[in-house]
Amino acid sequence: MRSGSPDASSNADAQPILELRELEKRYGFIQALKPASLAFRRGEIHAIVGENGAGKSTLIKLLTGVIRRTGGKIVWNGAEVELATPNEAIAHGINAVHQEVVLCRHLSVAANIFLGDEAVKFGLLQKREMTRAAQKILDDMGFNLPADILLGDLTIGQQQLVATARASLRGTKFIIFDEPTAYLTRSEAAQLFALIRRLKDEGVTIVYISHRMEEVFELADRVSVLRDGTLVGTRNISDTNDAELVALMINRSLEQIYHKEAIPLGKVLLETRNLSGKGFNNVSLTVRAGEIVGLYGLIGAGRSEFALSVFGRNPKTAGDIVWQGNVVDMRNERTAIDLGIALAPESRRDQGLNLNLPIGLNINLPVYDQINSGIVVNAGEEKRRADQQIKDLGIKTPSRNSLASSMSGGNQQKIVIGKWLNHGAELFIFDEPTVGVDVGTKAEIYRLFAKLLKNGAGIILISSYLPEVYELADTLHVFRDGHLVGSQAYREKTHEDILAEAIGV
Amino acid sequence: MTTEVTPTSVAPKRNFNFLFALTLVGLLLLLCIVLSIATPSFATGNNISNLLRQGSMIAILAIGQTFVIITAGIDLSVGAVVGFSTVVVAGLLQAGVPIPIAILITLAVGLAIGCFHAFGIVKMGLPPFIITLATLTSLRGIGLLITNGSTINITNEAFTLFSRESFLGVPNLFWMVVIVAIPAFVFLHLSKWGRYLYAVGSNPEAARLSGVSVPKMIFIAYGLSSMFAAFVGVMLAARLGVGNATQGDGWELQAIASTVIGGTSLFGAIGSVHGPLIGAFILATIANGANLLNVNSFWQRIITGVLIIVIVFFDQLRRRNR
Amino acid sequence: MTTEVTPTSVAPKRNFNFLFALTLVGLLLLLCIVLSIATPSFATGNNISNLLRQGSMIAILAIGQTFVIITAGIDLSVGAVVGFSTVVVAGLLQAGVPIPIAILITLAVGLAIGCFHAFGIVKMGLPPFIITLATLTSLRGIGLLITNGSTINITNEAFTLFSRESFLGVPNLFWMVVIVAIPAFVFLHLSKWGRYLYAVGSNPEAARLSGVSVPKMIFIAYGLSSMFAAFVGVMLAARLGVGNATQGDGWELQAIASTVIGGTSLFGAIGSVHGPLIGAFILATIANGANLLNVNSFWQRIITGVLIIVIVFFDQLRRRNR
């Protein structure tokens, strides 16, 4: 199905800046993108939505010369182009902020921004100039980042901002954002939107990929939907609505995303008393059985560091962790896991996954202690458990033996979640659990949360996506600069109040 | 949204690994067939026994090395541990210690060396390359100091005879490979420890956050590698009938080469027990064949280099095309 | 939300790198001071000249090796290239080729070898460890074949004299280090090529997406490493007055060790030109000091191993505490 009318917008007659004709991509036997035809108009913001593994990132990689198409044509400004290498795309003024940050951790922010395009005088790098220029670019975009720091020292969200700055510099005609707000909080996202609008005003064509519908409606002029590698439709944003898009995406309607049940709160599972550590200070909170405790804050507010300390990954510097009434010495992760705490960490690449290992091994990694028969691993149980999570979470993979690295971003995230659902615990800490996860699966995950709660577990939900914590949390804590600045019961305040607390105005 | 797993025709990795091992076996077989045609003495029982004996020590070192490399480490000390262990076991035997106890003590020394490596890596934060290089240097010194630069002659006939005898027509030395490889296979491919090793090599942070004790796995990997090297030292002492600290020189490179030829990635998380085994016997067969064909020893080096490239290249091709 | 940049608590790496080099220099100085006190002959002009001569060759190899290691590769062939190059330059000189041309041809041969490595890595998909190990093996064979296992005596006085002479009181051999290190420093730290090397080692995909030609950088790194090794071969031939294919045996490990002691990470993207230089001279000073103190050769090995651990450990401490 193709978007029917050539359409209503005023510059309908203008030549499209970029046109795909029966573009297709196969990975061996997997058809990641089935022949797709689509025209991007000059200066529009074109959103692309679809389930995890639908082929969105694949499409973007084809347009930026990262991977080679296996069929079809690409027409740029009326002329057919190869787009066989990243260089060629850059030369046309096409660039992208990829879903996974593709930058060099060992280089400084400035070096990353100018990589491949260095300022050189007499053959020598103009490092100081570049740092200054990079700083100015970052400041102009409103990103609060130093240009001379090593990229590896930044959080993923911050790295994503660097990638954005970098892409805006090169994508003079056409920029693609692949889930740029996944790790951003509301205020950073707002800055990004301002940047995108400014670029649009400058005549740049924008492609915007997101799983957050409200962002699509806030930004986009038109939206295209991918399902299972097929382009199922393109709509003017004014002619469509949430429900229609979701229905197109998942081929059925979805009544409710945020699944919330009234579950009676049980005993106190975890209590932190004036807990301090690297990146956070004096945090006191409690989590009860059946409760979702939401943690909200800006990037770098200290929520993840707090979670890592509770989980025994990083040492606390002061305060106590009380587990079911007893002060515990959280020596390492093992201690936490044995007590019944699980942590699905925020960065799937750095902390969550063993990328070059099979999905099955990733899912079972925390439970190998439990599934032995004698000295060897019970292979049947290993398979069963892996398949169970693949099924429950709808991980789109040919086999549990596929490498985690061959999964789409959202599917990788599901593996991180599945790993801990597989293990089970009394307290689950989910740090940005739905980053890059499609709406259908999000609803599924929220339903799984409810199931966990009903079984007597408690959940700490760290999210930079305010609607998520706002809708789901029984208690919401706001972090700012490593401190707890506000705590409220379920829906006591408005989004705006919470945001204000997080920013500190 | 469909929740069932769609079966596709993509070959699962497990099978693929198996195929990969097959290719290597294929290359080894090809080598053997060519040699059988080229020289009548290759396919004789006597020569095959020799070949099995010659490849067995590097094969065991390569298996131990694989554990270390899977954790994204490297163990440069194995050759030195072999030499040092020949001294230890020879010294013990000459001091009248019974064979089994002498062997156990030697293995324990090996284990201790491995634990020292792991300690350096885990507690002192040293790169594996550096700590094992340092041991390589120091151990040879200690061995030479103990023997005062000479050789300890082993007069225990039972001990030395063992290396020359066969059981069921297969040389005892090769049985040692079997004895090591089977538990090694179970450990790496069937037990949870093997899974943990891969996880540590792939992403130590993720492994750690999944409750895997990374330091423990490092201790296990280096401990096993050095213990295997000590075991090879015992085998070598039996074969040579002497303890001599400079033996096993350069064997670390041969072991690492066997491991890499066997498909192990030096960046960790990829490797098997059977691959390095076959790799070691490919190298042994090349050397054996060259000797039988009376290839000039200089040409022998040239040919070995070329064959390594050719074999690994075909492997790569195979891997890429799956 | 404020748009100004809030200063973060994260220390910029740039300064830190500099400090890190300082620590190593500090350790080297400490070593020198201890030796000056322990033995009167250490701090003599003559001995310092010897020391500079002794460390210079490994230092140059280490710089070349650093380029390769920064791309997350390894070059095991450098020792063999050194030996082979002594044969090439000696053969050419004995055939009456003028010195400058003989040197240029030798360097070109080195470059060709490096390009072959890069070809194997880039086009044939071979692991760097394997292709350079294969060359190591083959090159020695070729060199031995050329010389028939013997040495080529260099009768050109001007050529051999060069290595013995000094300029401004500093041995010519050390000037060679300066001549290599300065452009190497400019290349790695001040030019965009150096930056690309780091990018390739850090994340080849990111480098590619930025329009950096990864294959080209691999060719440059391996080409330079082998060319530097050929240059060292010329220096060694001048110093020994002979061409001999077995020379430089094991120097690859010394070069890699210097590089790693100098703070280079074997996983790529971390390293400098000055670090390996200092690393090489730390190793040379340990050997020199042990000789002057007439330490038993066996103890010398033990001490070298221990000192390597100690030095790198203090460095690690320093790095961690920043």
Add this chain to the structure above:
Amino acid sequence: ASAQDVTIPIIVKDTTSFYWQIVLAGARAAGKDLGVNVPELGAQAETDINGQISILENAVAGKPAAVVIAPTEKSALGAPITEAAKSVPIIGIDSSADSTAFTSFLTTDNVQGGRIAAQGLVAAVKAATGKEEGEVALITSVPNAGSLEERKQGFIEELAKYPGIKLVADKYADGQAATGLNITTDLLTANPNLVGIFASNLIMAQGAGQALAENGVADKVSLIGFDSDEKLVGFLKDGTIDGLVVQDPYRMGYDGIKTALAASKGEKVEAFVDTGANLITTANMEEARSQELLNPKVN
């Protein structure tokens, strides 16, 4: 069987050393003269005992008429040689092994070679300083190589007979000429009174000679080397080296094959032949026998 079908492999200690290449050259010449097929085998380092055992095993598997071998290590090679001798006659050259199974032996006594070196060094010191006293040093290429240890033993034993001569340093290198060179320069720095050095093989003599030249002390410090090649002969000629202990490797190879062929035919062969070690100095180097030893015809 016709003579062309007769195969007699020769197994040396280290094919990469010039000394052993001369042995092989002798064997090759004998093979040509006698119509015997002579595979030239050997490990790639003198310390690689296991390698030599493997090569011996492989050689015996080829069912040769006889095997000529220079055992790298006395005791380690004993049993494998006894084992091999069950199927073929074994001729030993250069060094001995703990086996009674040798049909014949053609050796140079390396201990004797070390003694000759000591005598040569003392004579050279006396010639330079006028007295039989002073500090001397020994440089050995690698630890644990049988023949080098024997040379060292002979050298030290003989030196003990000269009370005025003191061995102040006994160093091992790593087989590299550059290391020998560095050790020598450091010895010169640490021992300003050094009057003599014995570098007990070819490569070390090259390094040590170069060090004396580099430091310009060839007149002050006497140097005795072991074995010879063009480089060392050059040093001998210009006085950097005072003497070379040379063996007769060519003859060892030639006679080894000759004896092996005879033994394989069941002829009676001499059980023990000493091929001798000689000191060649700047003074006697032009003599015909010296020239023969210094310039063996390798090809």
